[in-house]
Amino acid sequence: MASIPDFQPLYKQVYGVLVQRIAEGAWRPAQALPSEQALAGELGVSQGTVRKAMDALAAENLILRRQGKGSYVAEHTQEHALFRFFRLARPSPDCRRITPQLGEEKIRRRAANETERSRLKLRKNAQVVELRRTRLIDEIPKVIEKIVLPLSLFPGIDKQQALPNTLYSLYQGVYGVNIAVAKEELRAILANKGDAKELRIEPGTPLLQIDRIAVALDGQPVEWRVSRCDTRDIVYAVDVN
Amino acid sequence: MASIPDFQPLYKQVYGVLVQRIAEGAWRPAQALPSEQALAGELGVSQGTVRKAMDALAAENLILRRQGKGSYVAEHTQEHALFRFFRLARPSPDCRRITPQLGEEKIRRRAANETERSRLKLRKNAQVVELRRTRLIDEIPKVIEKIVLPLSLFPGIDKQQALPNTLYSLYQGVYGVNIAVAKEELRAILANKGDAKELRIEPGTPLLQIDRIAVALDGQPVEWRVSRCDTRDIVYAVDVN
DNA sequence: CAGTGGTCTAGACCACTTA
DNA sequence: AAGTGGTCTAGACCACTGA
16 A cells, blocks of 8 residues: 555665765775675675675776775776766777867856756856866867856865866865766757867867766766767767667 | 686576577567576576576666566567667757657668678678668658668568568567667768758758667677767757766 | 565685785 | 685575466
8 A cells, every 4th residue: 555665675775875875975985895794794784785785886887896805986087987978989990989188278157047057956046167178189179068067066166276187086086976877968060150269160060069967976966068079080989788 | 827718607607598599599589588497407507696697688688577477588679679779859858758750761672882891791792781761750850761781681671561660679570680789979960962851951950970880699780770860859868877 | 376586694615805 | 814805505585476
């Protein structure tokens, strides 16, 4: 009768506890979690149950397990975070992933507009930080990015010097914000005059626009990013399975 | 010393056996596999080991498990296959998936050109079937597709009447070809005159081009598909995690 | 009711890491 | 050598399905 969200299996409860602790920053990135035995003892379940929960965490790239060493909160290192979210590659049959360089960068603080409040679920009068930058491939600008962040989650990020290539490691390391998933929407558009100037191309060149909302472990949207890419020499690569 | 591909864990061997049997069509789609107990007995391992292998199969959508009933080879039904590979949706905040209708269709048989031989790993003189069709959304053509198949894998497919909306269920049901993954490459292009006519738009409209190679369970590329989409009202949606 | 997959436990042994 | 995760087993009980 009761349509209460029914009791979860033990291993899912354990999973939930661990996610919450990671989200709270109980264990810093790259720091070892307690061993399976220790957690099993603390939580009063068998080692196998903890294992199943931790295997699920590992499958979602939330932790990294290494035989003989231990389990670690997954670290958004430069390399890692790049290839997790940056999906541009050379077209087949080459298919090599691309490591982009950073180009020009402008950052400013301002009030959120209506679109931003809606996409990022912000209150009226919320402040955001807007970052615009270009990314270069082989020294040539190929991507322009507009990144919008709620200032409340990232206080003083606009005063930070030298933002890294992959912001997600900064979010995680400095602000304790772990990105769980990113929802992307792709479409084809035409370069306007501003795009054309920054990318050194003709207005009217087709561009791939990637509209991304990054969602943290707790389900809150924490970043809105719109990228425009010149895909004449590179492609956006996905594996569907 | 020996860098021989080392012995696999038992459950991976079991996994391999099961994949092979599915690929061979030992169990037809929608037909029940033997129970965990039965397989464990037959293969001489414990039930837990079979379970781990089958859980992996389920995680990859190769089989479907249902408590109380049994495990089934995943069926590429219309609904299923559509939402697995057809990623067009309405832009946020709506986000509903789109079910496209079928429009015009042309099919012909011919020799493979060099690009096709390379993409599909075909021999010289190989024959292919080329299918061109449009897909409608709300009665308006939004996508044009060019699909190229090796005739050797799909004999007589060009004589088939009434090709379904989702070809993958046909490949699986009639030809025993199970699609394991699809590798997609996306880029922005401009509509040429032919595109424009079929989509009833102006030449020079930006289109999202999706270049997909579908790979079967045995690793063979079995379909090359190039889709061109008018993404002014719809988007290609991806979740990255 | 019997049979299925889902959960949970307990314990064994192995492979790898570090000291 | 001690501690970690990885594999494997055996057996228990539960929840769901269908005859």
